[in-house]
Amino acid sequence: MNAEIIAVGSELLLGQITNTNARFLSQHLAEIGVNIYYHTVVGDNEQRLEEAVKLAQKRADLIIFSGGLGPTKDDLTKETIARLIGTTLEYNEEALVSIQAYFDKTGRVMTENNKKQALVIKDSKVLANDNGMAPGMFAKSDGKYYMLLPGPPREMQPMFLNYGRPEILNVMEKVERIESRVLRFFGIGESALETEIDDILIKQTNPTIAPLAGDGEVTLRITAKHESPEEAVRMIQQAEDEILERVGHYFYGYGETTIAAELAGRLKEKQLTIAAAESLTGGLFLGELTAIPGMSAHIKGGVVCYTNEVKEHVVGVKKETLTKYGAISRECAKELAEKIRQLCGSDIGIGFTGVAGPAGLEGHEPGTVYLAIAAEGQETIVHPLKMAGSRDGVRKRSVRYGCHYLLQLLS
């Protein structure tokens, strides 16, 4: 089954809101094996909506609309669809009662235009709105299906999951399950990753493997189609094993995780505490780690040592180190990691020093970073890094590299 998503609303075209509905619906449709080839956004304009519908009728079996079901004059989705499929609207008793109940409950007076929301496409299946007033609809005409959903995500999402999706599953001739799994990698570029697994990428048709680069990391989405979900999972596992044999060194987690979240989990699991001395990252590393709830037993704290004074007098870096090697040095990073560990009494200490840019510092180029990790009974390791990109990018990637090396240490 092929579907197309049409979001209706001029506020989307003006850039006032983002079309998050398309993503939500796509994710859930992919899961049940519905293919999506297009998303369209069209304004509150009858003629252009009509054109978008006519086009979608040619290329999809199911058209899902979000938005344009409200009480105002510019809401015209159901009117347009009804006309295009040669039918009319009629009042739905249940919806009318539910709208009246909503006004009674909130103590507000129902204005006449609200009744419009109880008008539904004749002979369509009405989808109840448990979080708002406008009901959804599911209609069939000429072998095509039309699902109309409200625009606000907090109304649309539960309506789709509770009432919309079951209707779609019901009419799908053959439920071909799509299972997918996302693998996340750090420390390798998209093209290098692709080069490593080129032959695997080329030969795959089911499962498919799609690389995606974003924000300093790369993900691979493995998607398998099969009637049996168990078989699909087995196919995915096989592809994953093959991929990780080549590039497992850079793999850090599945799905919607982040490298900081993975590190937090590892610290909890191993019952370890950490402290950080942050020069160029200025608090970002601990800021990300403390964003994760329940970490207070594992994060002792740290020092943001933006100046040499604070590096020396608060963290305890030796004056000679700073004068002899400078703040942007292996030696300084090493002491930052070791001293912060002592100062905060943690199992692990991490130190970040370097040049975020845009200007150079102490004769070093922007993107020059030293990252050191000190741990009980181990020699302190210093990782020198060279990064390109903006100040913001250098700082954020330094934090991720910190998480990456800590994860490697803890595995």
Next chain:
Amino acid sequence: MNAEIIAVGSELLLGQITNTNARFLSQHLAEIGVNIYYHTVVGDNEQRLEEAVKLAQKRADLIIFSGGLGPTKDDLTKETIARLIGTTLEYNEEALVSIQAYFDKTGRVMTENNKKQALVIKDSKVLANDNGMAPGMFAKSDGKYYMLLPGPPREMQPMFLNYGRPEILNVMEKVERIESRVLRFFGIGESALETEIDDILIKQTNPTIAPLAGDGEVTLRITAKHESPEEAVRMIQQAEDEILERVGHYFYGYGETTIAAELAGRLKEKQLTIAAAESLTGGLFLGELTAIPGMSAHIKGGVVCYTNEVKEHVVGVKKETLTKYGAISRECAKELAEKIRQLCGSDIGIGFTGVAGPAGLEGHEPGTVYLAIAAEGQETIVHPLKMAGSRDGVRKRSVRYGCHYLLQLLS
């Protein structure tokens, strides 16, 4: 001028990412008076991309593409456009040099597929990518304009603003000047702000005034249309004066600024230094402030004091304070601000303590925050705050309140 936005990428259709590019571009195009009637999302599929382009050619003067410029085989935007407008791709020397430089700098080996990113549409204007490798393009053919932008927002956004938008302004036949100005407010809710200026909002047609709430703050966009830009600016100024007379207390800056950036500017202007002791914010405050370049002379540093041990032994909060009042207290916040100022030798010290949630702490509800500011020759001020919302929201708003009160102190 009518434009259409086509985002290219199967990851969008699979619901792996949200099409935030369409929103960004729409916002900025609306500002310069370009009408958008459709957004389209299409996968990494040549035939379907071709169909989407042919359709857009019929209905728009300018087609803006995002995505599909990367090094991998499934990136095919420029290849498809070149073919459709009857031209070819050629290597762009500058882009090739810049890609090679990127690899040299990061010390990584450039794989062959990266060279593909330097291929551009023949005779197109190349748009430099200051944050990545794939350059953008602006091409004209048969009276239609084509702008190709990369998919990752951190590459696309600056490219569009710095190089893309000027090209569009350049070719717009009739520039009906739209001038707009954004006023940013903190510490007042959207509905409260609207109530304060309700009569101003109602009476305005040109300039229009559009409030928008987002992320703990409110903005007002004042937009004036006039043939003379000077007159438009005068109209905007008049509206601004009227608004700020009522709610100027909450106003902190114009346009794309942030409250942290405004604070950074004020510290520079007044030649002052700051240090922070961060408990619940865990480094976020200094992380935001150090994100701004050139602040090293004004940020001494700070301590992330997630545990009582670190509050006491590193920052120097008295043991009695912690046992008698607890860490979530006015008294603790006050000492954090005063002691961090002494420890780091700064003009101003700020202390953050509180409960970010999701669970309560020491008998306090999530959202209970104490924020203190200590400055030379002034009595330390403690601001108690009560916030609703998620852990992430409480932490971020605490940082903003810190900036807000510091700005008030420094004005």
